[in-house]
Amino acid sequence: MSESPRERLFAAQTTPGQRRALTVAAVVAGLALASVHWAGLLVGGALVGLCRPTLRRAIVAGLGFGVVVIAVAAAQLSLAGTLDESLAMGSILLVGVVVPLVAGPLGASVRGLLPDASLDGE
Template identity: 45%
Template sequence: MTDEARGLRGALERVRTDRTSHAAAFAVVVLVGVALAWIHWLGLVLAGALVGLVSPSLWRAIAGGFVVGLVVLIAFALTLGGALGPTLEMTPIVWLAVASALGLPVLGSLIRGIE
């Protein structure tokens, strides 16, 4: 293992164990993830993967992925404004949007279980 890889692994371990570093990294990762999800739906998976990388355990990664999904749904609902009511009435398709917003970040967060 190179010195750069050891340094990166050490920094990642510090983010996972130190509460302050973890909270700051989680906030940054969520903001980056929401920005990526705004551009393309694969950003949801990447957002979950980023949350998984800074999470101390697999279960915390899954919970973090779910939180990212909720943040994305809230951001989406806020951008709809007055069209929220008619959007919610489109029952079959709106469930797909909700399931995608919650499920794709959780899928990405499973990267934590790989290492």
Template identity: 45%
Template sequence: MSDATAEPGESDAPDDRAGPLATLDHRMATFRADDRQRRIGLAVALVVGVGVAWLHWLGLVVAGALVGLTCRSLPRALAAGIGVGVVVLATFVLLSPTLAAGELLALGQPAYVAVGSALALPLLGSLTRGVV
């Protein structure tokens, strides 16, 4: 139907024409504006992300993306991604029955890969905030 023949009760709001992406963007903006919802969402995203990271290393990217989506801006999302990496490293060291933090670093190159991936992969996932 063209604009000239539109009924008087019909509205041509931008959200109606843009589709589901505009609706998602509006819902995420509303979610991020409410501090209480955002903090609860951040905590849930952290727990779910660490749980997924426990199952597979790609879960680190998912954890960073989930936490990054709850943040208000891209720099905060990047900081949250680094924070997830630190939480994952701390969880790994605390739950490892045989390795202390010093022993982990004494492993050499495998430790560098573990620390690097635990910090870099959630950071990569948190870049999702720049898109959404």
């Protein structure tokens, strides 16, 4: 018989190579969605969080996703030549920094809906 989706997810979460590949794919998908709509930050955080075997690791991965989003946004502003002007905006800049740092872990908290995968191999 074939494995259930939950069993396949748990197998991927506990296999380091598969977990890395899934995380890279989740980050790319999340960045693509976040470039279209702010809710992509939540979805990206959820996707990255589902790649992790425990809720604690999922929240940290969601925070990492938020940091990647900020780095990509800064790189885009730098390439456009508007990074200096953007940094000079003051407190409004904080919204653009705080939102990814909150939305990533918030989306990753969806990992709490599933039981932790067993980490016997690690």
